[in-house]
Amino acid sequence: MKEQAKHQINLEESVIAITGLEKSFDELDVLKGVDFTLYRGENVAVLGKSGSGKSVLIKIMVGLLRPDAGQVWVLSKEVNELKRKELDALRLRVGFLFQSSALYDSMDVYQNLSFPLVMTKKQLTKKEVDQEVYEALDAVGLTEKVNEMPADLSGGQRKRIGIARTLILKPEIILYDEPTSGLDPITSGEINNLIREVQERYNTSSVIITHDLTCSKHTGDRIAMLLDGKFIKIGSFENVFASKDEAIKSFYNYNF
Ligand code: ADP
């Protein structure tokens, strides 16, 4: 009873609430008891080395992978209890920026952005779709690229268009998977700034998966350190890296 009351309070304030999450692939135990809360309006950067289970974690959040144990509440719904249609409806409210940006290479920027909109809101007029496309492009500062093909964009521009395509559905939560990977430091800095601008302009709550300390510092209101299948420390950047934990110290040192 007490547990249940605690959980209800949690759900009201949080947009994501995870308890006791476990996930293995055959003999490989990836997540071994993850507890996590994302509060409304905040950005949490999840830091962890390559292969630590960061992508698995956010795939579980949108029901792309099923956990072996634990509960995953997203916007007050238990993801693993949802029927197909309910899961589809939830996914419209949760934007997912894949590591590769996953743009459709055969479509131009306009088509890449309008496609998810036209598929989900069939009643929109051409004028309304145009308006939404330009608003999303404006938010990422690339309105002039509307007729370009993805292959003609730089890495940073592709990331921006990926973010714009996420924004077009006005998500309440955005999950960013390695938003700065493969980008030079200056372009990375611009993407970090954009993630902050999006948080303010669209009132989103976000999880930013990264192994890049600078990215975590600039985009995260809190940092969650994933190590050996669990969050070993969650707090402000300063607080996390003031830790005496050897693994955290070595993670910091290897980045500089
Ligand atoms: P990262 O922290 O780099 O994002 P991942 O979450 O992608 O790491 O992967 C964590 C571990 O789980 C890796 O060892 C990876 O090989 C394994 N893994 C991820 N997805 C699958 C899958 N669908 N089947 C089997 N193993 C997987």
Ligand code: MG
């Ligand atoms: Mg990954």
